[in-house]
Amino acid sequence: MADEHLRRSGIDRAVHGPWAVIAGGSEGVGAKLADRIAARGIHLFLVARKPGPLAATADRVARVHGVQVRTLAGDLLDPDVVQRIRDETAGLDVGTFIYNAGANTYGAEFVEGDLDAFQKVVDLNVNRQLELTRHFGARLKKRGRGALVLVGSLSGYVGHAGISTYAAAKAFERVFAEGLWVELRPHGVQVLHPILGVTRTPAMERLGLRMDLPGLDVADPGDIAEEILARLDDGPVQAVGGNDARVQRSSGPDRARLVTEVAEGMRAMSPR
Numbered sequence: 001m002a003d004e005h006l007r008r009s010g011i012d013r014a015v016h017g018p019w020a021v022i023a024g025g026s027e028g029v030g031a032k033l034a035d036r037i038a039a040r041g042i043h044l045f046l047v048a049r050k051p052g053p054l055a056a057t058a059d060r061v062a063r064v065h066g067v068q069v070r071t072l073a074g075d076l077l078d079p080d081v082v083q084r085i086r087d088e089t090a091g092l093d094v095g096t097f098i099y100n101a102g103a104n105t106y107g108a109e110f111v112e113g114d115l116d117a118f119q120k121v122v123d124l125n126v127n128r129q130l131e132l133t134r135h136f137g138a139r140l141k142k143r144g145r146g147a148l149v150l151v152g153s154l155s156g157y158v159g160h161a162g163i164s165t166y167a168a169a170k171a172f173e174r175v176f177a178e179g180l181w182v183e184l185r186p187h188g189v190q191v192l193h194p195i196l197g198v199t200r201t202p203a204m205e206r207l208g209l210r211m212d213l214p215g216l217d218v219a220d221p222g223d224i225a226e227e228i229l230a231r232l233d234d235g236p237v238q239a240v241g242g243n244d245a246r247v248q249r250s251s252g253p254d255r256a257r258l259v260t261e262v263a264e265g266m267r268a269m270s271p272r
Ligand SMILES: NC(=O)c1ccc[n+]([C@@H]2O[C@H](COP(=O)([O-])OP(=O)(O)OC[C@H]3O[C@@H](n4cnc5c(N)ncnc54)[C@H](OP(=O)(O)O)[C@@H]3O)[C@@H](O)[C@H]2O)c1
Pocket: 023, 024, 025, 026, 027, 028, 029, 030, 031, 047, 048, 049, 050, 051, 053, 074, 075, 076, 077, 099, 100, 101, 102, 103, 104, 124, 151, 152, 153, 154, 155, 196, 197, 198, 199, 200, 201, 202, 203, 204
């Protein structure tokens, strides 16, 4: 039975519905995932901080696709948020859990930066993700079908100056997803850690990163969402947005050369 579910490709209401939960589902890739999932008739539970974009995405998706959309406006860094999500989704038959929130919020050289701010990056990308994945993963295993998607980054392949904790947290997510995949696959639960490169999301635009540099490929969030959902069965780790060659390069043995090159590339992208 489990194998039969896993052979299916793409998103399917019978396997991945009737409800999907997206932690970070109001903007960028999260909003596009919400849209594509709802197009399959799957109801949504969306979490994000800013009530305005969250309500706008929820209203649009519900109106266009005729599904139910529930929202929780809250910060994943708040101590009570996991319990609130657990309580508010307790009565929903959840077939898909996506942890998308996680773009870097703080940049500084590690020994000069604010340790609390670095720890928040780790809390968002590691601790909160573990707590919610533990909760929804157990529910999916019991159910015997569904998917967990933990959104990753090319940054998780190489140490990055200025965002060293973010890159390390993304590396943690990737290796964690691999272990989870092998544990849950026999139980009919797909685990996918899609590797994103630079993607034109509102969070990136707010940071003011230069996305017009020659040779820089910038992905469209809608294309990324489409590819993630098409590749749910290609876990545990899958480069999306044409980043396979970059993943290969970033996994090379000459670490000193790689981290130095990446640091130069990051300097070029920084806001002027
Ligand atoms: N954009 C890129 O270039 C890029 C590249 C590689 C990997 N990624 C990965 O892609 C994912 C999405 O990134 P993104 O650029 O769209 O930015 P993001 O800041 O992670 O925002 C994505 C969604 O998460 C919500 N969110 C962010 N922080 C939250 C928090 N503390 N509590 C609750 N919700 C929160 C945002 O809404 P609110 O702001 O309203 O909370 C939004 O709906 C991340 O995991 C990131 O690491 C992005």
